[in-house]
């Protein structure tokens with residue numbers, strides 16, 4: 001490895017005692033290749049086995065905490081009968097020393113109208129064309145979903161994962177409760193900024209209780225958020241910074257900031273001209289390690305991102321296109337890193353059919369070489 005890239009390979013000690021072998025995280029990426037009952041498929045195991053050698057931590061595709069709250073083809077973690085598949089997945093991810101983190105999610109209003117039941121904080125649809133109009137969740141449903149996150153975390157522990165990541169980003173249910181667009185409630189779950197935090201905080205508390213009860217080894221609880229929403233009303237940087245202070249004091253192990261462009265600037269809510277990730281990382285300070293993500297492709301990109309002060313960098317699409325990303329840097333072959341994908345790559349890259357089809361059906365998503 002070239003000396004200038006050593007910061008990428010530096011281990012990171014986390015406060016709960018776990019150590020990550022380097023600064024690269026595989027970002028959570030849904031591949032929609034699970035069996036119809038939500039159990040892990042062979043195609044998924046092959047996909048992860050191909051990518052398990054490099055990153056210090058691998059966050060799985062989102063696993064739904066209730067069957068009704070998930071998309072077809074998505075991992076599920078809502079029943080104990082799914083444990084054998086989840087165990088196999090955790091073993092695959094950990095085979096070469098990566099820490100394995102199961103992402104937990106409820107889709108809320110992101111589910112398509114064809115789903116039998118779509119619930120959210122309030123009966124307000126996403127502004128995207130064709131979005132579902134959800135039903136406002138009842139108090140009993142909210143409590144049940146909080147418990148479902150706890151039960152899914154218990155399964156992650158029993159399956160041998162090193163942690164869970166609560167998916168509060170990209171418009172999913174945890175974000176919907178924090179969003180003034182999706183959450184128009186006037187009860188204990190909405191109405192003020194503090195009350196919009198109540199659902200994510202209740203989920204964190206429940207998962208912490210479960211970890212205390214069941215984990216016999218250090219177990220990570222991470223939280224992923226999207227710092228801003230484009231809609232009005234919508235989450236602003238000012239909201240997110242207040243949320244960050246509360247999250248930093250809530251006993252989490254890391255904060256994952258979901259961005260498409262690591263260096264993107266705030267849309268509104270602050271006069272600060274620094275990038276969103278820098279503003280958040282400085283606000284959090286040493287209270288929690290922060291993960292940054294978005295458009296990091298080359299070793300040089302990752303180095304620059306780490307030099308911004310963010311201790312962990314996640315790679316998404318890049319690790320789909322180049323499973324040997326870290327290996328190539330370790331061997332001084334970083335110029336051989338592939339940053340495009342071409343027809344004929346599917347088998348060598350062990351990409352499940354469903355994901356492969358989506359990659360080619362959505363031009364502009366991946367850099368395609370035709």
Ligand SMILES: Cc1cc2nc3c(=O)[nH]c(=O)nc-3n(C[C@H](O)[C@H](O)[C@H](O)COP(=O)(O)O)c2cc1C
Nearest residue numbers: 027028029030061062260293294295296315316317
């Ligand atoms: C195929 C695919 C599936 C994704 N699924 C998830 C997901 O399940 N959970 C999540 O938090 N983000 C998901 N994302 C977002 C990525 O984690 C990441 O934030 C995004 O791709 C930007 O990083 P990149 O530029 O390195 O790809 C997905 C992205 C891709 C490309």
